[in-house]
Amino acid sequence: MNAVLLSLVVLFGLSLLRVNVIFSMLTAAVVGGLTGGLGMTHMVEVFTEGLKDNASIALSYALLGAFAAGLTETGLPERLVKRAVRLVSGKQPGDTPRAAARYGVLVAIAFIACLSQNAIPVHIAFIPVLIPPLLALFNSLQLDRRAVACALTFGLITPYMFLPVGFGAIFHETVVSNMTMNGLTVSASMLPKAMMIPAVGMVVGLMTALALSYRKPRTYIVGTESAAGAGMGEAEAAEPRTGAGGTWAGLGAVAAMLAVQLSTGSMIYGAAAGLAVLLITRVIAWSRADRVLTDGMRSMAYIGFVMMSASGLGAVLRETGHIESLVQAAVHTVGDNRALAALLMLAIGLLVTLGIGSSFSTIPLIATVFVPLCIELGFSPLATVALIGTAAALGDAGSPASDSTLGPTAGLNADGRHDHIWDTCIPTFLHYNVPLLLFGFIAAMVL
DSSP: OOHHHHHHHHHHHHHHTTOOHHHHHHHHHHHHHHHTTOOHHHHHHHHHHHGGGGHHHHHHHHHHHHHHHHHHHTTHHHHHHHHHHHHHOOSOTTSOOOHHHHHHHHHHHHHHHHHTTTTSOOGGGGHHHHTTTBHHHHHHTTOOHHHHHHHHHHHHHHHHHHOOSTHHHHHHHHHHHHHHHTTOOOOTTHHHHHTHHHHHHHHHHHHHIIIIITOSOOOOOOOOOOTTOOBOTTOTTOOOSSOHHHHHHHHHHHHHHHHHHHHHOOHHHHHHHHHHHHHHTTSSOHHHHHHHHHHHHHHHHHHHHHHHHHHHHHHHHHHHTHHHHHHHHHHHHHTTOHHHHHHHHHHHHHHHHHHHOOHHHHHHHHHHHHHHHHHHHTOOHHHHHHHHHHHHHTTTTTOTTOHHHHHHHHHHTTTSOOOIIIIIIHHHIIIIIHHHHHHHHHHHHHO
16 A cells, blocks of 8 residues: 555544544654655654755744744733724623624734745744633634634735745745746746636635634634733733733834844844844843743743654655556556646645645655646646646645644633644645535636
8 A cells, every 4th residue: 555645544543533633643754654655764764854844944933933932021912902893892791792803803813824924935934822811802803713814824825825025035036946946937926826726715714714614603602711821811912011011022023023034034032133132122021031931932942842843744655656656656557637636745745744744845846847748738838837836735734733723722712622633634634625626626627
């Protein structure tokens, strides 16, 4: 049996049984490596070597978590929550939450998530700052957190697919360079046009989740809130712990982080710059700095460990050579049937991205065979771009190892009431991968 398919079956099976995702990936790597003929010793070596690929990302997330914790000390998140409460909860206690208020909050969250990929490229760093303090507001509006997860994941994926700015510029350049290396010269200006139809599929998925699947009010049991600040509980509109000076320091830290990140291209040094501003302005007292920053790192470090584990699993699956054999099997199956070829390419992209958790890392794996196949079958350059881009993006939503699902869970589960697999991965898988398959296929056929 194909080692990639068997490994993914093990990964998803264990995840659905609520086994820790890191342990699930370790087990999947063993199964995939042994099935692919690597042997236990070689498999461990490849897995360990592969961890390095995402080591910088892990450090980035840890520092972003520390920055988020430090920003909380400024009182800026509390002020934002207080304003949000005033805007959407103009109801008397005991009144039924207005549907308009729920939709307004969800659209705002999706919009902020979109900004985090392009206009203000902080990626998931905003989630631990913004979402935990809003949980009390979500509870008062009886928001289904699965809808919030869908709104966040939409904003973390759709912009980089469609817009050539921020992380989108990196995604587009990766697609262009890999397609060019494999025999089809294309330009980055083709990506927005090619990815417009798949992006519409993402919008359809978001509307379905918000207006149909999770439109009904949902009540969460209110108990002792976690130390992460998950709901501000009864102090929904509590005053910030610092005055206006702390708020200005927080805004200055955000500006410093963005300036350094954009100038250096490094999330590590961007987060470090933001932390430096918070320390220099004494928003974080020296006596508390170590504890605050350590707690913040801990909140995001788990995501980093998952990403590193996914990198190790991806290295093992690549080493087996079974990704190429899976693709070659698809090539032999389709013959000259363009429609079947498009569906199989999209399905393989979905499987690969689900397993390794990174759409960016999927592109080099699939472009090697997909580009020559598309040329042979007569797909236009624009249709080929749509197929490669959509096949890579497929699976980013729904993957247990993707930061597009890990980030939302980290924020929504701050009080322990949101499950990663059942409340984030499965809802986002259904509402985004299914439309992406359909609209990606349409793009390949009509472009």
